Amino acid sequence: MEPVNLTREDLAAVQEGKGKRTWIVFYTVFSLVLIGCGAWALGTRYALTEVKPHVFVWVPEDIHDFDGDPRFDVAGTAGFIIGQDGVIVVDTTNTPFHAREVRYEIRERTDLPIKYVIDTDSRGDHILGNEVFMDERATIISTPVAAAAMREYHRDLVKRMDAEGEPGLRMRQRMRGIHFTLPTEEINKEMAIGVGGEEVRLLLPLAGPTAGNIVVYLPASKVLFLGDLFENGYKPQIQGADIQKWVAYLREIATWDVDVYVPGHGAPGDKKSLADFIQVLENAGKTPSPQEDSSPNQATSGP
Ligand SMILES: [Zn+2]
Numbered sequence: 122m123e124p125v126n127l128t129r130e131d132l133a134a135v136q137e138g139k140g141k142r143t144w145i146v147f148y149t150v151f152s153l154v155l156i157g158c159g160a161w162a163l164g165t166r167y168a169l170t171e172v173k174p175h176v177f178v179w180v181p182e183d184i185h186d187f188d189g190d191p192r193f194d195v196a197g198t199a200g201f202i203i204g205q206d207g208v209i210v211v212d213t214t215n216t217p218f219h220a221r222e223v224r225y226e227i228r229e230r231t232d233l234p235i236k237y238v239i240d241t242d243s244r245g246d247h248i249l250g251n252e253v254f255m256d257e258r259a260t261i262i263s264t265p266v267a268a269a270a271m272r273e274y275h276r277d278l279v280k281r282m283d284a285e286g287e288p289g290l291r292m293r294q295r296m297r298g299i300h301f302t303l304p305t306e307e308i309n310k311e312m313a314i315g316v317g318g319e320e321v322r323l324l325l326p327l328a329g330p331t332a333g334n335i336v337v338y339l340p341a342s343k344v345l346f347l348g349d350l351f352e353n354g355y356k357p358q359i360q361g362a363d364i365q366k367w368v369a370y371l372r373e374i375a376t377w378d379v380d381v382y383v384p385g386h387g388a389p390g391d392k393k394s395l396a397d398f399i400q401v402l403e404n405a406g407k408t409p410s411p412q413e414d415s416s417p418n419q420a421t422s423g424p
Contacts, residue, residue, distance in 0.1 A: 167219075169226050170389060172381045173342040175203045175318070178389045179223050181214065188295055189216040190278060193245030197385050199223050200346055202339065205317025207236035210259065211337050211346045211383075213250030217299055220250025224257070235259045236316050239323065240304055241335050241348030242385065243270035245278075251302035263304035264325060266333030275301050308335075326350060328370035330362045336374075343380040353387030353394050357402050364406035371399050 168180045181196040196214040201223065208227055213220045227235065238254045240263040241247060248271060251261055263271070278301060282292045313320050319341040326336050329350040337346035349358060350371065374382075375395050382395045390398075 167222055168388070172383070172389050173339075173344055176339060176342050176344050176381075177201050177203075177226065178381075178383050179214075179226065180388050181219060186216060186219075188218060188297075189249055189299060190245045191292075191295060193249065195246060195386070197242070197246040197349070198383060198387060199247075199250075200383055201227055201235075202316070202321060203227070203231050203233065204315065204319075207234045207316035209314065209316055209321055209337075210235060210238045210254055212241050212247045212348065212385075213238060213254060215246040215249050217250045217253045220253035223250070224253055233316075237262060237314055239263075239335055239337050239346075240267060240271075241337065241346065242331060243267035243274065243333060244331065244349070245274065247348065247385065249299060249301070251304070252300045255302050255305075260306050261302070261304040262306050262308055262323070262335070264333040264335060265307045265309055267331075267335075268304050268307050268333075270331070270333060271303055275303070326370050328363065328366040330358045330360060330367070338379075340378075343378055344383065345374060345377070345379045345381070346383040347374075347385065349385035351382055351384040351390070351395060351398055353382075353384040353390040353398065355384075355386045357398070357405060359405055364402060368399055368402055368406065371395065371402070375399070 166182050170178050170180070172178050177200055179199045179201075181198070183195070185194045186196065187194075193215045196216070196219045197212055199214050199220075200211040202209045202211075208231065210223065210227075214223065224235070235254055235257040236259060238251065238259045238261040240251070240261065243263070243266075254261060278296070281288070282296055283289060284292065308323060308325075311322065311324050313322050315321060319339060322338040322340065324336040324338055326334055329348075331349070334348050334350060336348065336350065339345070350367070352358070375392060380391065382390045382392075384390060384398075
């Protein structure tokens with residue numbers, strides 16, 4: 122009898138041991154897969170492209186962020202130009218966390234001061250990273266109209282964060298570590314700025330999804346940063362904009378000597394991508410869809 126009992130205990134012990142080993146193997150494999158996924162996610166959170174020598178475009182992965190204003194939970198495309206004396210940044214994304222990714226890419230390439238930041242738009246998905254470049258003592262440029270819209274947006278943001286109960290708590294959690302930062306200089310006429318090397322022109326289009334936009338034009342490099350006047354692969358954010366005026370402006374710039382049109386969302390495009398967007402915009406103008414107008418953020422990338 123004894124040997125039989127021992128065998129059963131042995132068997133139980135062996136089975137238990139096997140079970141433990143199986144779980145250890147399972148957890149190890151599972152952990153490795155998770156680490157692998159993490160590394161993959163980190164590796165593809167954004168793409169940086171040097172579209173022309175010293176002109177870079179930062180394009181975020183198409184994901185919804187858990188930090189920042191939920192109304193602007195997808196970052197806008199950003200960019201930077203490295204001159205001989207300094208750096209110009211175009212748009213600062215929807216959180217300082219993404220803006221730090223942009224700054225990291227700048228610092229990988231140069232120690233020159235970041236002299237200017239251009240906010241092409243007043244909306245959160247393009248400006249909520251401003252604080253990162255304020256720390257760099259950059260001059261943050263927008264238009265008076267956009268700056269006024271930002272101040273109004275800030276008041277609304279504070280109101281939403283102060284709200285009672287779950288909504289306020291959620292907003293405060295999401296906005297933790299984010300310091301709303303307004304532009305430091307407002308321009309009301311077109312001008313050129315320089316950081317050594319080619320001229321960078323700041324244009325004020327009187328068309329587009331919102332008022333007070335700035336378009337950044339590099340004539341020598343033939344690059345045009347359009348902000349949300351152009352969205353590459355995303356639906357336009359119409360929201361009551363004057364589509365005819367908008368289309369007319371895009372048709373005009375389509376004839377300029379430009380190779381790279383940088384959108385407010387999506388990857389850098391060419392004349393073909395801009396023509397496709399104009400087509401989409403024209404169709405939207407012909408057949409207005411109330412559904413699209415009321416919830417553009419859900420379908421695309423930010424109101
Ligand atoms: Zn946007």
